[in-house]
Amino acid sequence: MATSVDKTHHIPPPKSQKLFILTQIPLRILAAAVTLAATTIMLTTKQTAVIYGFQIDARYSYSPALKFFAFANLIACAFTVLSLFLAFILRNKAVDSTYYFYMFLHDLVMTNLLMAGCAAATTVGYVGKYGDKHAGWMPICGYFAEFCNRGTAASSLSYFGFLFYLILTVVSANRSRQI
Numbered sequence: 001m002a003t004s005v006d007k008t009h010h011i012p013p014p015k016s017q018k019l020f021i022l023t024q025i026p027l028r029i030l031a032a033a034v035t036l037a038a039t040t041i042m043l044t045t046k047q048t049a050v051i052y053g054f055q056i057d058a059r060y061s062y063s064p065a066l067k068f069f070a071f072a073n074l075i076a077c078a079f080t081v082l083s084l085f086l087a088f089i090l091r092n093k094a095v096d097s098t099y100y101f102y103m104f105l106h107d108l109v110m111t112n113l114l115m116a117g118c119a120a121a122t123t124v125g126y127v128g129k130y131g132d133k134h135a136g137w138m139p140i141c142g143y144f145a146e147f148c149n150r151g152t153a154a155s156s157l158s159y160f161g162f163l164f165y166l167i168l169t170v171v172s173a174n175r176s177r178q179i
Contacts, residue, residue: 065120072117104172
């Protein structure tokens with residue numbers, strides 16, 4: 001006769017656990033790589049241009065949205081490495097069902113963080129490229145093409161990180177539901 005305590009500590013079969021972990025590890029490695037690349041690109045992006053006789057700098061640190069984007073990717077990369085380390089440690093061990101739920105929560109938080117960072121960078125990039133005539137903001141990418149291109153590359157990489165984490169969230173939620 002199984003009690004409710006026995007059901008909450010159900011240990012999954014080793015084959016399904018290995019399959020789950022083997023899907024987790026490559027996706028986490030890819031997510032860590034692209035978020036690290038996006039962070040590195042954004043943190044090192046700067047350009048100086050002469051506009052109407054004035055020397056003007058463009059840096060990520062001049063925009064709160066781009067700072068948020070860079071640090072959101074940095075945080076996601078750091079937590080991805082930690083979760084990857086945990087996945088490597090637990091890949092051959094039987095774990096209880098709460099592990100899968102915690103992985104789901106971690107993946108959900110990282111997905112939302114990356115989504116917010118991508119949205120912030122996309123908004124600033126759109127205004128930088130096209131301006132906003134109603135607000136009187138002129139496009140600046142004509143003057144800072146290198147800065148804008150590197151920002152676009154960082155945003156694209158971050159969107160891949162978001163996609164990898166979205167897949168991880170769905171896989172983790174499905175696995176958490178099955179236990």
